[in-house]
Structures are given as structure tokens and as C-alpha cells.
Amino acid sequence: MSPLLSIVLPVHGVERFLPRCLDSLGLGSTPGPGLPAAPPDTPGSPDEVEIIAVDDLSPDGCGAILDEYAARNPGLRVLHLRRNQGLGGARTAGLAEARGRYVWFVDSDDWLPDGTLAAVTAELRREEAGPVPADVLLTDFDHSYPDGSSEPNPWRHLLTGSPLVEGCTAAEHPALLQTVMAVWNKIFRREFLEGLEVSFGRGFYEDISVTYPALLAAGRLRYLDRSCYNYRRGRPGAITSTASPKHADVFAQYDAIFAFLSRRGLTNQRLVFDRTVKQALTVYDTPGLVPAELRREFFAQISAHFARHRPAGYSFPAGLRGVQYRLASMGSRRAYDELRRTGRLPRTLRRRARAVAPAVRRGVRSGARFTAYNAFRQLPLDEHLAVYAAYWHRGYACNPAAIYEKARELAPEVRGVWVAETAAHAAKLPDGVPYVIVNTPGYLRAMATAKYFVNNVNFPHTMAKRPGTVHLQTQHGTPLKSMGMDLKDRPAAADGMDFDRLREAVGRWDYLVSPNPHTSEHFSRAFPGRYQLLETGYPRNDRLALAGAAESAAVRERLGLAAGQRTVLFAPTHREGRGGYVPLLDVRDLAERLGSGYTLLVRTHYFHTGGAGDLTAGEGAAAIVDVSDHPAVEDLYLAADVLVTDYSSMMFDYAVLDRPVVIFAPDWTEYRRARGVYFDLMASPPGAVATDLDQLAEALLAEDPAAAARAAFRERFCPWDDGGAAERVVRQIFPVHGGAAVPPPAASPRAASPAEA
Structure with a gap:
């Protein structure tokens, strides 16, 4: 056999x-x-x-x-x-x-x-x-x-x-x-x-x-x-x-493919043709593949491929890609190269480009930005300029904001400038904070010349770090859920993540901030690279570690919270595949269970827009306040007597305050299976665990549920939160002259609760 x-x-x-x-x-x-x-x-x-x-x-x-x-x-x-x-x-x-x-x-x-x-x-x-x-x-x-x-x-x-x-x-x-x-x-x-x-x-x-x-x-x-x-x-x-002339062998293979399609009468020719054109242009565009003396001939073979195998009724793709295909089909190599290099078509060809004018205009805009950015990159690095950003340029927040403030104190000769996505985002920056808006000349110059990059997510891949630039990646939370390369076997959670692009981005990092030993262990694997891991604690948590009763009281007053009200912060995380904000808890029902002595602060995940919806509470119920748009989550931590969350990294930050945490986890099994987690939250929670409304209300009405569990959780996840993290980072990254070095991370102190205040 x-x-x-x-x-x-x-x-x-x-x-x-x-x-x-x-x-x-x-x-x-x-x-x-x-x-x-x-x-x-x-x-x-x-x-x-x-x-x-x-x-x-x-x-x-x-x-x-x-x-x-x-x-x-x-x-x-x-x-x-x-x-x-x-x-x-x-x-x-x-x-x-x-x-x-x-x-x-x-x-x-x-x-x-x-x-x-x-x-x-x-x-x-x-x-x-x-x-x-x-x-x-x-x-x-x-x-x-x-x-x-x-x-x-x-x-x-x-x-x-x-x-x-x-x-x-x-x-x-x-x-x-x-x-x-x-x-x-x-x-x-x-x-x-x-x-x-x-x-x-x-x-x-x-x-x-x-x-x-x-x-x-x-x-x-x-x-x-x-x-x-x-x-x-x-x-x-x-x-x-x-680099080899043999890259032109691809056209003989294309001929064989289309001969087969014709013999068999197969109807996939449009898809196959698009794929072959894309591959041929990719080979042509990739530096170092087609030898310089053969590029003209290779482009002519792309044009001949169009003439031989373009399917009947074929229409060009939309947008800039369609413009490139048209130029390739016409054999217009000079125009194609000019468009790739500058985003502009030669003047003689622009007169004939009315059919594709919108795409060309988009190409011109992006090409002009590209040209300006490359011109700025020829300038010397500005040794005294640091570019800051957070959450995809949406605001002034998180670890970058804490580092910016400490750097102004300890390294004042380094100017910090923040990147804002739009003028509306820039308007929300604190008074006196310098900024540039994405894709403006100021932004392009700053990104091209800054000595320091500080961000809690990745900058756009087109803003390539220059030799000599120092890139500090802070990330924005202790991970419970799988992250980075650990998502490669979880396509639903990865949601189309480009792992090639991620690896490229991580390759640009010089430093990565870690808030605790747990994060160091998992980020080193999830984001493999040659950066230096800064085991300093999270700068954004310094405020929580150092906060006293007076600051908590002042925050509550600014938020309009009545004295004597027990305040609950409800902050669920994002769930892949569910679209927008889809709460698994009816907060109005919870408000009725808690009664008028409570206030519920509701904060949706920043991926969601439009707030938390209708939160009108009935008579005698707890007051409900939508704080989704409040700019500083640390204010909400300090104002709250207790945090209710599911799987958000907020639990790790809030634990610095040593206040009660209740985990509301009605879908833990589903979440753990779909997203993947780094530890069993149900076995090591920061406090009480509830899976339905009755259990949640009971935990919140109790005096101090699961204090022992919270102590073990703090010991594991908050050992470096002593109030000195931002200074440790700044002294590592920026030129700081004089002053005593901040000691290594120590045990986290305990902050006073609003009730104690």
C-alpha cells in the first residue's frame, strides 16, 4: 500500500x-x-x-x-x-x-x-x-x-x-x-x-x-x-x-497562472490579477531587490503584464492605490516614482488626472507631509526637546503627564511639547502646556527633531525614530488580560492586530516602564525587544501614594459630592467583539439597592464614546453621575470609597489607596477564554467577588469586604508604589543635575480614605 x-x-x-x-x-x-x-x-x-x-x-x-x-x-x-x-x-x-x-x-x-x-x-x-x-x-x-x-x-x-x-x-x-x-x-x-x-x-x-x-x-x-x-x-x-535580476522571473509564473485560468475557464481572474499586480509593485517598491540598472525594464514588464492579463471589464481600485495602478498600466514610471517619492504627479500628467483627482489630492497632502517631515529630519536633533503623548493623542494623562511634570521640576532645560489629535483635544490641555496638533508643520518638525519621545501607546509608524532619539514607552496599566505578542493565538482578541508592525514599534523602544514584578515578567514576553526595563513603579500612581485626607476632600468638593455620602466608582473594561458600551450591570437597579446614602460614579472605557446612557435614578435611590469624560481618573480614585470593576487595570492602581475593591465578574469564564489572562483573578482578587446584582449590593453594603484579600493583592501588585516612580524615571532618562537620587522602590504607603477625611 x-x-x-x-x-x-x-x-x-x-x-x-x-x-x-x-x-x-x-x-x-x-x-x-x-x-x-x-x-x-x-x-x-x-x-x-x-x-x-x-x-x-x-x-x-x-x-x-x-x-x-x-x-x-x-x-x-x-x-x-x-x-x-x-x-x-x-x-x-x-x-x-x-x-x-x-x-x-x-x-x-x-x-x-x-x-x-x-x-x-x-x-x-x-x-x-x-x-x-x-x-x-x-x-x-x-x-x-x-x-x-x-x-x-x-x-x-x-x-x-x-x-x-x-x-x-x-x-x-x-x-x-x-x-x-x-x-x-x-x-x-x-x-x-x-x-x-x-x-x-x-x-x-x-x-x-x-x-x-x-x-x-x-x-x-x-x-x-x-x-x-x-x-x-x-x-x-x-x-x-x-538584489537580483531573477526577481523578474515572477512574470513567467504569472503567465503560467493565467494560462491555467484560461484552460479551466475559472472566474477568479479579477482577484488573481489584483494580487499579482500588488506583488509586482511591492517587489519594485522594496529597496534593494530589483537592481538599479534593471528597474526601468522591470516596470515595463509590469505594464506588459497589465496589457496581457487585465481581465475584461476590469476597473481600477479606489483611492491612491488606483492611481498607482493606472500609472503602472500606462508604463508611466517617472510619474509613478514621483508620486511614491513626493505624493505629487508631474505637472504634465496632472492635466490628464481629472478622473482620479480626489485620490491625487489625498496623495498630494500626504506626500507633502512626508516631504516636509523628511526635510525636517535633516536638521540636527534638538537635545532639549521632548515630545509627549498619551492615549493616541487624546489628552494630557497617565504616566506621560506625571513624567512631564516631574521633568519640568528636575530637568527644566528640556522643553516638553504635547501632541494633540485635534484643536478640540488641545483645548483640554492644562493651561501653559505647549502643544502641537497632528500633521501640522510644528508636529512634523517636533517629531523629526526631538531628542526624547514619551508615550503610553505607540507613535505612528511613519514617525520613525532617528538615531540618537530616546524613546520611553510607559504603557498604561498592569495587565490582567493577554497583551502584545501573547495575542497571536487569539484572533478575536487581537482584532486584526498587525504583529509585524507591533514588532517594528517595539524595536524602537529604548525604555519600558514597569509598575510591578508581575508586569515585568509578562511584558518582557508580550513585547520582546532590546529595550531596558525600568522597574520603577508607575509615575501616574505617585499622586495616589502621596495623597492625604485633605486632597481627597478637595477632590470630592470639586466633583460636588455631598459630605457623608459613600461613593462607589463603577468602571467596567472594554470587551472585544461587543462594539460600544454594553454594560452587564443595570446601575439604576444597583442604585435602588444601595439607597440615598450612596453616590454611584459611572465611568465607561475610553474606547467608548457617548457616555453611559440614561442614568436617571429613582426616588430614594443612590445618585448616579456619569464621569466618563472627566479628564483625570486619579481624581475619581481619590473621591471614591470603593471601586467596582470587572477586569480593568484600574484595580491595580486603586489598590495603592488601600480602599475596598469589589470585582463584578458575571462573565469571567467567557472573558478568560476569549481574551486570555495572566492569572486567575477569582483565586487572587483584590477584594470581594460578585457575579450577580444581589452579591454586588451585599458586598457594597458591608463595612469592609475582604480586607485580607486586598492586603495580599497590594503586596503582590503595589510593592513599588511609594511616590517616587516619576523621579526615578526622570533621573534615568533626562539630564538631571544635582539633588539626591531617589531611593529604590519601597513598600507602598496607605492613603487616607474619603470617610477618614
């Missing part, structure tokens, strides 16, 4: 990487896939998996390595080619020798994660046992980098949860064509593949002449939501980073 799976392994010039690849296929020194010790029909036995390695006249020691492995592994066969065939030719030679019912083309510088062969063969057996076996099984994968780091498949959100999980065609899930078109994460039913009458091309991009036809013609595609492949990126010699 033929094997279930044939693995075809083309090998050329990968001596450093080959042993790891072979070992991951179970060909190491211990019994595993392919060894005689494996019984028949066991995943990886010779009866189930065969491995065909093709030595493509490798110039190094790969041939000897393969022979050594084959001598002790009957499941491995080695073909030694007498002349170099290239990656496509080697795969073709291996496919001709394959006997498996399915075939998988694995690159010999990559490797499979542990347990992959067993998982894949089990999935293939299930497919064969079903009524309609998959023609192609797609697998998930990870990108791996030379520094040992990795990142998940950036297109995973287009696959997981899609019809591909159960099985469908490409026509039923066209988003498939936006994912990687490489061959290595696709396992083909061999009879189907051979029946397509397609072949791997020669030179670069050799596999797309197989993958496109296979995906478009398959009667059934399946996606296995498991990382089954580690694709090595960034190694020398990879085509994605190599």
Missing part, C-alpha cells in the same frame, strides 16, 4: 540548517518517524510517511549529511541530481518519485514544530475517511528570525473561524487569496496535484505557478488551525532580501 504522506525536501546550500530540519522530520538519532522501530501505520512509520530529499548539486556538505541520515533511516530516500535544477526543478524531481497519497513540499532551511507529523497524518486520515477528502490541507505557521524570536502567521485572522476550517472552495472564501501563496504550508492530494498539469517554475517565485492553480481549482480546501511550520526569515540569500 502506498504511504499516506510524501515529504519532498529540496536541498541546496543549507548545511547550517539542514540537520535541524531533518531532526524535526523525525530523522534524528532516536527512534522516530522513518525508523524501523516504528510499527506499521504509526504516524511517521515508512508505511505512513516517506521523505524524499533532493540534493540539488549542493556546493557544501548537504549531500553527505543526507547520506548519513539515510543510512540509519529507511524512511528517507536521497536523490543526488547531476546538475543544479533550482528549487522548482528539485521539487519536480522529488514529486516524480513520490508514492504518498498526499505530498508536502518542505524547505530544507525550515523546520516543523514538535508533534507536527503526528497531527498532520491524523488529520489526513480523517480527510480520507470522509465523504470528500480535501484536495489541499493548509496549515498555520510561524515566522522565525535569526535572533531566535518568532511571530505568528500574519494572515491567520483570515483563516481561523472561516469556512476553511470545515472545508470550502476558494470561491466560497476569496479572502484566502490575500494570504501567503507559498507552497510550504500546503499539503496536496497527489492525484489532484498531478491532474492539474501544472509545474513549478524556474528561478525566483517558482511555487506560485502551482499554488494559485491548486487553490483555485480545488473542490475542497481545509485549514488546520495549528502551527505546523517554522518559516525562517531574514537569513542571507533569501529572495525577500536579495
Whole structure:
């Protein structure tokens, strides 16, 4: 009986990487896939998996390595080619020798994660046992980098949860064509593949002449939501980073793809054409790929591709992308390059651009900003300028505000300027705080010349940090929920997060502030980078640590809270997938349970707009006040006798005050499953836990629920909140002359409650 799976392994010039690849296929020194010790029909036995390695006249020691492995592994066969065939030719030679019912083309510088062969063969057996076996099984994968780091498949959100999980065609899930078109994460039913009458091309991009036809013609595609492949990126010699005339090989592969579509009468030509044009222009635009002396010819081939394969009735995309496509179709390379460089079209062409004028105008505006920004970047760095921002330029808040105030005191020669999204946001800044508005000349100059960046989120990726600039990332909360790269396996929570862009942003950080040991542990993994971790405590919590009874009383007076009222701050967090503010608690019902001796302050998450809705309380009920727009959440902490939250990081900040916290968690199991968490909040809460209205009202009416739990929580999460965090950060980042150094983080003091005040 033929094997279930044939693995075809083309090998050329990968001596450093080959042993790891072979070992991951179970060909190491211990019994595993392919060894005689494996019984028949066991995943990886010779009866189930065969491995065909093709030595493509490798110039190094790969041939000897393969022979050594084959001598002790009957499941491995080695073909030694007498002349170099290239990656496509080697795969073709291996496919001709394959006997498996399915075939998988694995690159010999990559490797499979542990347990992959067993998982894949089990999935293939299930497919064969079903009524309609998959023609192609797609697998998930990870990108791996030379520094040992990795990142998940950036297109995973287009696959997981899609019809591909159960099985469908490409026509039923066209988003498939936006994912990687490489061959290595696709396992083909061999009879189907051979029946397509397609072949791997020669030179670069050799596999797309197989993958496109296979995906478009398959009667059934399946996606296995498991990382089954580690694709090595960034190694020398990879085509994605190599300047070569062979990048023009892509056009021969396009011709083969469209010839197949015509033979089969397939109707996906618009989608395929758009994808090929996008790829060709990406190759042209990427610095260092197409040699300078060949760029004119390469662009002419893009224009010829338009002439040969533009589908009938094709209309250009909207916006600036459509302008670029039009220029490529006309062969207007100078105009295309000018538009890419400056955002402007040459004057002679602008007269003919009325049909695309709106998109051109948008391009001009963005291009003019880009040109101005690059011009400002030619100026010397301003050693005495720091740019501050918080919450996507929405206001003056959080750790950056605390650092700004302490820097004005300790490093007054460093001028601070705040970034505001709009004039309306700028109007809310405190009096006397300098600011610039996004995309104005002042903003572009500040971002291009500042010595220091301070933000609690990331600046736009277009504002690239210059050599010599110091970027301080503060973040904005102790994490309960999964963050950053830890979301790579949680697409619903990641909500389309671009992990490539995130890694790029983290690579710009020089310092990251940590509020406590718990955060240090998890942020180091969630945001992998070479920055220095500042274990200082959160600057924004200094005010809470140092607050006295008089400040709490003054805040309550400013908020108009009556003396003697017990004040409850209700502040739920954002939940992915629920849209706007969808409370799981009827605060009006709670107000009636608490009675007139209470005041409820309701604060929605800053992702939500429009406040908390109708909060009219009945007669005899607690007063309800919507404080969603109050600019300083620290005011609300100081005013409140007790905090009610669910999974918000506010619980960690409020714990600095050593006041009661009640966790309202009616959906903990669902939230934990969907978002992922770093610890079991139900096992280690900061206070009482309620899952329904009755329990919540009972906890709030009690004198001081769960004081012991709060003490343990403070010891774990507030050890550095001693009032000196901002000074520790400023002395680390800015030039501070004189004065005694602030001591290391100490135990957090206890602040007086409003009742005590």
C-alpha cells in the first residue's frame, strides 16, 4: 500500500540548517518517524510517511549529511541530481518519485514544530475517511528570525473561524487569496496535484505557478488551525532580501497562472490579477531587490503584464492605490516614482488626472507631509526637546503627564511639547502646556527633531525614530488580560492586530516602564525587544501614594459630592467583539439597592464614546453621575470609597489607596477564554467577588469586604508604589543635575480614605 504522506525536501546550500530540519522530520538519532522501530501505520512509520530529499548539486556538505541520515533511516530516500535544477526543478524531481497519497513540499532551511507529523497524518486520515477528502490541507505557521524570536502567521485572522476550517472552495472564501501563496504550508492530494498539469517554475517565485492553480481549482480546501511550520526569515540569500535580476522571473509564473485560468475557464481572474499586480509593485517598491540598472525594464514588464492579463471589464481600485495602478498600466514610471517619492504627479500628467483627482489630492497632502517631515529630519536633533503623548493623542494623562511634570521640576532645560489629535483635544490641555496638533508643520518638525519621545501607546509608524532619539514607552496599566505578542493565538482578541508592525514599534523602544514584578515578567514576553526595563513603579500612581485626607476632600468638593455620602466608582473594561458600551450591570437597579446614602460614579472605557446612557435614578435611590469624560481618573480614585470593576487595570492602581475593591465578574469564564489572562483573578482578587446584582449590593453594603484579600493583592501588585516612580524615571532618562537620587522602590504607603477625611 502506498504511504499516506510524501515529504519532498529540496536541498541546496543549507548545511547550517539542514540537520535541524531533518531532526524535526523525525530523522534524528532516536527512534522516530522513518525508523524501523516504528510499527506499521504509526504516524511517521515508512508505511505512513516517506521523505524524499533532493540534493540539488549542493556546493557544501548537504549531500553527505543526507547520506548519513539515510543510512540509519529507511524512511528517507536521497536523490543526488547531476546538475543544479533550482528549487522548482528539485521539487519536480522529488514529486516524480513520490508514492504518498498526499505530498508536502518542505524547505530544507525550515523546520516543523514538535508533534507536527503526528497531527498532520491524523488529520489526513480523517480527510480520507470522509465523504470528500480535501484536495489541499493548509496549515498555520510561524515566522522565525535569526535572533531566535518568532511571530505568528500574519494572515491567520483570515483563516481561523472561516469556512476553511470545515472545508470550502476558494470561491466560497476569496479572502484566502490575500494570504501567503507559498507552497510550504500546503499539503496536496497527489492525484489532484498531478491532474492539474501544472509545474513549478524556474528561478525566483517558482511555487506560485502551482499554488494559485491548486487553490483555485480545488473542490475542497481545509485549514488546520495549528502551527505546523517554522518559516525562517531574514537569513542571507533569501529572495525577500536579495538584489537580483531573477526577481523578474515572477512574470513567467504569472503567465503560467493565467494560462491555467484560461484552460479551466475559472472566474477568479479579477482577484488573481489584483494580487499579482500588488506583488509586482511591492517587489519594485522594496529597496534593494530589483537592481538599479534593471528597474526601468522591470516596470515595463509590469505594464506588459497589465496589457496581457487585465481581465475584461476590469476597473481600477479606489483611492491612491488606483492611481498607482493606472500609472503602472500606462508604463508611466517617472510619474509613478514621483508620486511614491513626493505624493505629487508631474505637472504634465496632472492635466490628464481629472478622473482620479480626489485620490491625487489625498496623495498630494500626504506626500507633502512626508516631504516636509523628511526635510525636517535633516536638521540636527534638538537635545532639549521632548515630545509627549498619551492615549493616541487624546489628552494630557497617565504616566506621560506625571513624567512631564516631574521633568519640568528636575530637568527644566528640556522643553516638553504635547501632541494633540485635534484643536478640540488641545483645548483640554492644562493651561501653559505647549502643544502641537497632528500633521501640522510644528508636529512634523517636533517629531523629526526631538531628542526624547514619551508615550503610553505607540507613535505612528511613519514617525520613525532617528538615531540618537530616546524613546520611553510607559504603557498604561498592569495587565490582567493577554497583551502584545501573547495575542497571536487569539484572533478575536487581537482584532486584526498587525504583529509585524507591533514588532517594528517595539524595536524602537529604548525604555519600558514597569509598575510591578508581575508586569515585568509578562511584558518582557508580550513585547520582546532590546529595550531596558525600568522597574520603577508607575509615575501616574505617585499622586495616589502621596495623597492625604485633605486632597481627597478637595477632590470630592470639586466633583460636588455631598459630605457623608459613600461613593462607589463603577468602571467596567472594554470587551472585544461587543462594539460600544454594553454594560452587564443595570446601575439604576444597583442604585435602588444601595439607597440615598450612596453616590454611584459611572465611568465607561475610553474606547467608548457617548457616555453611559440614561442614568436617571429613582426616588430614594443612590445618585448616579456619569464621569466618563472627566479628564483625570486619579481624581475619581481619590473621591471614591470603593471601586467596582470587572477586569480593568484600574484595580491595580486603586489598590495603592488601600480602599475596598469589589470585582463584578458575571462573565469571567467567557472573558478568560476569549481574551486570555495572566492569572486567575477569582483565586487572587483584590477584594470581594460578585457575579450577580444581589452579591454586588451585599458586598457594597458591608463595612469592609475582604480586607485580607486586598492586603495580599497590594503586596503582590503595589510593592513599588511609594511616590517616587516619576523621579526615578526622570533621573534615568533626562539630564538631571544635582539633588539626591531617589531611593529604590519601597513598600507602598496607605492613603487616607474619603470617610477618614
